[in-house]
Amino acid sequence: MATRRPTYSFKTPCERCPLRAIATFREFSSEELEFVSKFKRCELAVDAGATILVEGAHSAHLFTVLSGWGFRYKTLEDGRRQILNYVMPGDLIGLQGTIMGEMQHSVEALSPVSLCVFERDKLMTLYNKHASLAFDITWIAAQEERILDEHLLSIGRRTALERAAYLIAFLFERGKRLKLFNGEASIPITQQHVADTLGLSIVHTNKTLKKLANRNLICWQERTCEVIDGDGLMAAAGWEGLGEKVRPFI
Amino acid sequence: MATRRPTYSFKTPCERCPLRAIATFREFSSEELEFVSKFKRCELAVDAGATILVEGAHSAHLFTVLSGWGFRYKTLEDGRRQILNYVMPGDLIGLQGTIMGEMQHSVEALSPVSLCVFERDKLMTLYNKHASLAFDITWIAAQEERILDEHLLSIGRRTALERAAYLIAFLFERGKRLKLFNGEASIPITQQHVADTLGLSIVHTNKTLKKLANRNLICWQERTCEVIDGDGLMAAAGWEGLGEKVRPFI
DNA sequence: CGTTCAATTGACTCGGCTCAAGCAACGTGG
DNA sequence: CCACGTTGCTTGAGCCGAGTCAATTGAACG
Structure with a gap:
C-alpha cells in the first residue's frame, strides 16, 4: 500500500464539529467553544496503517480524533508488542508527550483517521483561562x-476466552456509543491486533476467537x-x- | 490483628511537609502553598492491612499519601484479584472517585499509612484559581x-522472570527516589502481592522469585x-x- | 502450645506457545 | 489476464511454562 503523505487542512469548524452531535459528549458553553476554535490549529488526515505518534518522540503534538480507529502500543527491544488501548473519535492523544515531554508509546491508525491538531503552546492558556476545560482534560x-485498570485486570486475571470476549465487547460498546456502526457492527482489527492486546500468541488467539464464533457471538471476515x-x-x-454516560471532549 | 479505627488528626502543617524536603518533588510557590494549606482538611492514619478506599464507593475523599506503602487493586466476582499499582508518599489517591463519581478500584495499606485529607468540594476552586496546581493534577x-502502560506491557509480553524482576526493580526505584530506605532496601510485600500483580499463581511466583534470589538479586525474609x-x-x-526527574505533588 | 499465615517444594495436569503447513483474498508486474 | 508474492486466517503436532493439589516448615500470635 502506497501510504500517501499525511494531509493537512482546515475543514470542519468547531461550531459544526460532528462529534458535538453525538449524545455521549457533553455540551460546550459558547465561550468554551470559542476558545477551542482558536486552540485548534488545523486538521490532519492519515491512512490506515500510518503511524501517528512514535515512542521516544519529543515535540509531540496534541490531537483529538475526529474520525477513524487507531491503537496505542509499546514494544520491547526484541520486538514483542503490547497494544495498550484503542483510540476512537473524541479521544485525546499525545497528552503524555505534551505534559511530560516525551512520548512513551506509539499510536497507529487502523482505518483512515482524521485528527484535530491543537496548539501545544496554548495548553497553558487553557489551564489559566478555562478551568472547566482543564478539568475535562483531567477527566x-x-x-x-x-x-x-480494567485491561490490566483482564490480562492479569481473566482466561483467554474471557479476555477475548471482554476486548471485543469493550470495542463494540465504545463504537456503539459513538454511533460508528450502521447496521453491521464491524471492528477494523486483525487477529494479530487481538493477540497483541491480550498478551497471547496469534495461534492461540485464533483458536480462542473460533470458540467465540462457534458460540455465535462474533464472526471474522475480511480483516x-x-x-x-x-x-x-x-x-x-x-x-x-463501561457504565459511563456523558463525557467531555476537547 | 485488631485493626484500630482510623485516626484523624491535624499534625503536619504544609509549610513543614516532610515531602517537600525530598529532592524529586517540585517546589511550591508561596501562593500555592497557602492554598494547599487550606485545601488540606486533616490527616488520617491507618494500620497495615486496612482498606483505605473501596471499589464502588461513591463519596470518596481525595488523599495524598504522606508516609507508608499501599496498593490499588480490582477483583473479579469469583475473587480473582489484580493489583494495579502501588501507592507511596506523594501519590494522590481517590482522584477517579472525586472526578467521576465512583471508585472503580480499592486501595489497601501495606504498612501503617498516613494521609493528607483534602476537601473534595474545593477541587473546583483549585481548578479555577490555581492553574498550575490543576496542571499538576493532570500531570x-x-x-x-x-x-x-508499562505494567500492561510487562504482564502482556514479558516472561515470568522478567516480570518479577521488573516489578521489584520498579518498587525499588520508587522507594529509593523517595528516600524510603535506610541501609537495607526492604519492600513490605508478600509473595501473594507479587503474584496478584504479575498475574501468576503463588506457587509459580515463589519458584520465580527463588530464581532471582539464586542469582543474588534479592532475598526474601519476614514478609x-x-x-x-x-x-x-x-x-x-x-x-x-522510570526516567522521571522532578515531579509535582499536592 | 495450638493456630494461622507466609514461604517452600514435589507431583501431576493443562493452557498456551512454537513449529509447520495450507489456504484464500489481494495487489502488482509482466 | 495470469503468475507471483504478500498478508491474514486456519489447523495439527508436540512441548513447555504455569496452574492446581497437597503437604511441610517456621515464625508470629494469642
Missing part, C-alpha cells in the same frame, strides 16, 4: 486510567470482526460494561 | 497512565523483599527505569 486522563451478540460477549467475559 | 494522572542488586534486576527485566 479524560482519569478515564484512560480507568480503562487501563474485521463482526459482533453478532454484544450481550453474549459481556456475559462470556463477566464484564459489566 | 499526576498522566504519570499514573504511563506507569499502567518483605530485600533488594540486593537493583541494577541486576533492571538488567534481568530489560527495563530502563
Whole structure:
C-alpha cells in the first residue's frame, strides 16, 4: 500500500464539529467553544496503517480524533508488542508527550483517521483561562486510567476466552456509543491486533476467537470482526460494561 | 490483628511537609502553598492491612499519601484479584472517585499509612484559581497512565522472570527516589502481592522469585523483599527505569 | 502450645506457545 | 489476464511454562 503523505487542512469548524452531535459528549458553553476554535490549529488526515505518534518522540503534538480507529502500543527491544488501548473519535492523544515531554508509546491508525491538531503552546492558556476545560482534560486522563485498570485486570486475571470476549465487547460498546456502526457492527482489527492486546500468541488467539464464533457471538471476515451478540460477549467475559454516560471532549 | 479505627488528626502543617524536603518533588510557590494549606482538611492514619478506599464507593475523599506503602487493586466476582499499582508518599489517591463519581478500584495499606485529607468540594476552586496546581493534577494522572502502560506491557509480553524482576526493580526505584530506605532496601510485600500483580499463581511466583534470589538479586525474609542488586534486576527485566526527574505533588 | 499465615517444594495436569503447513483474498508486474 | 508474492486466517503436532493439589516448615500470635 502506497501510504500517501499525511494531509493537512482546515475543514470542519468547531461550531459544526460532528462529534458535538453525538449524545455521549457533553455540551460546550459558547465561550468554551470559542476558545477551542482558536486552540485548534488545523486538521490532519492519515491512512490506515500510518503511524501517528512514535515512542521516544519529543515535540509531540496534541490531537483529538475526529474520525477513524487507531491503537496505542509499546514494544520491547526484541520486538514483542503490547497494544495498550484503542483510540476512537473524541479521544485525546499525545497528552503524555505534551505534559511530560516525551512520548512513551506509539499510536497507529487502523482505518483512515482524521485528527484535530491543537496548539501545544496554548495548553497553558487553557489551564489559566478555562478551568472547566482543564478539568475535562483531567477527566479524560482519569478515564484512560480507568480503562487501563480494567485491561490490566483482564490480562492479569481473566482466561483467554474471557479476555477475548471482554476486548471485543469493550470495542463494540465504545463504537456503539459513538454511533460508528450502521447496521453491521464491524471492528477494523486483525487477529494479530487481538493477540497483541491480550498478551497471547496469534495461534492461540485464533483458536480462542473460533470458540467465540462457534458460540455465535462474533464472526471474522475480511480483516474485521463482526459482533453478532454484544450481550453474549459481556456475559462470556463477566464484564459489566463501561457504565459511563456523558463525557467531555476537547 | 485488631485493626484500630482510623485516626484523624491535624499534625503536619504544609509549610513543614516532610515531602517537600525530598529532592524529586517540585517546589511550591508561596501562593500555592497557602492554598494547599487550606485545601488540606486533616490527616488520617491507618494500620497495615486496612482498606483505605473501596471499589464502588461513591463519596470518596481525595488523599495524598504522606508516609507508608499501599496498593490499588480490582477483583473479579469469583475473587480473582489484580493489583494495579502501588501507592507511596506523594501519590494522590481517590482522584477517579472525586472526578467521576465512583471508585472503580480499592486501595489497601501495606504498612501503617498516613494521609493528607483534602476537601473534595474545593477541587473546583483549585481548578479555577490555581492553574498550575490543576496542571499538576493532570500531570499526576498522566504519570499514573504511563506507569499502567508499562505494567500492561510487562504482564502482556514479558516472561515470568522478567516480570518479577521488573516489578521489584520498579518498587525499588520508587522507594529509593523517595528516600524510603535506610541501609537495607526492604519492600513490605508478600509473595501473594507479587503474584496478584504479575498475574501468576503463588506457587509459580515463589519458584520465580527463588530464581532471582539464586542469582543474588534479592532475598526474601519476614514478609518483605530485600533488594540486593537493583541494577541486576533492571538488567534481568530489560527495563530502563522510570526516567522521571522532578515531579509535582499536592 | 495450638493456630494461622507466609514461604517452600514435589507431583501431576493443562493452557498456551512454537513449529509447520495450507489456504484464500489481494495487489502488482509482466 | 495470469503468475507471483504478500498478508491474514486456519489447523495439527508436540512441548513447555504455569496452574492446581497437597503437604511441610517456621515464625508470629494469642
